[in-house]
Amino acid sequence: MTWPPMLMKIHVKNETHDFGFWLPIFLVLPVALVVLIILLPLIIVGMIIFWDSWGVWALKVLWAAIVSYWSLHGLEVDVQNGNKYVYVSVV
């Protein structure tokens, strides 16, 4: 089973700044879910009305967004150029 991303670690460093933090994205997921549930009736009505134009496309985009979010687990970006440094890790 593939787990959804739980935490995101971000570390940015340059000549003047050096900061890093953990972003608890597992807390964002319930909030996004609640917002989605609240907006769901509007989304469904909108999709039914505009099914022939952008309804199907909107459904595909929604699904693609969920799949992409789920696939972020394991992403790691570590780039350094001289004293500038960016690190992003999704676990």
Added chain:
Amino acid sequence: MSESQKKILEMLAENKISVDDAHRLLSALGAEEGAHTGNKNTGQDAAGNLVNKVLSSRKYLRVTVTPPEGGTDDKGNPFHDGNVGRVNVRIPMSLVRAGIKLTSLIPADALDKANSALREKGIKFDVRNIKQEDIEELIDALGDMQIDVEGGKGEKVKVFVE
């Protein structure tokens, strides 16, 4: 699993041999074993299953750029920890898969523009002809890809799947 099969799979996992080579070797090995048992399909089936098993275990697309050993930056300062240009990116294959599938969301107008841009470059290819099966094949083929480039200053660029 025999020792020979393990050895072939290890070589495939370490990218010492390609998927096709591994499949050929495993098929030959399986055919040899099948000849003893009287089963002709053993080689092909077993080879396919084993290669798929190794490919499915490859989970990340890695892109690394490492500076040359003993090299210097643009100002002539020698590279040391904290003063070096390097890239290390690990992208989950599932994200690559999701990203490639997003191409199905590209509007028809944009595809037409992409086609005309390709034609201008002399490439006669219709991107609308790309099917879901082609995408799956492309993603599978990525597992066999390894790019290893050394730049003029000695920096090494590697793109591979692990």
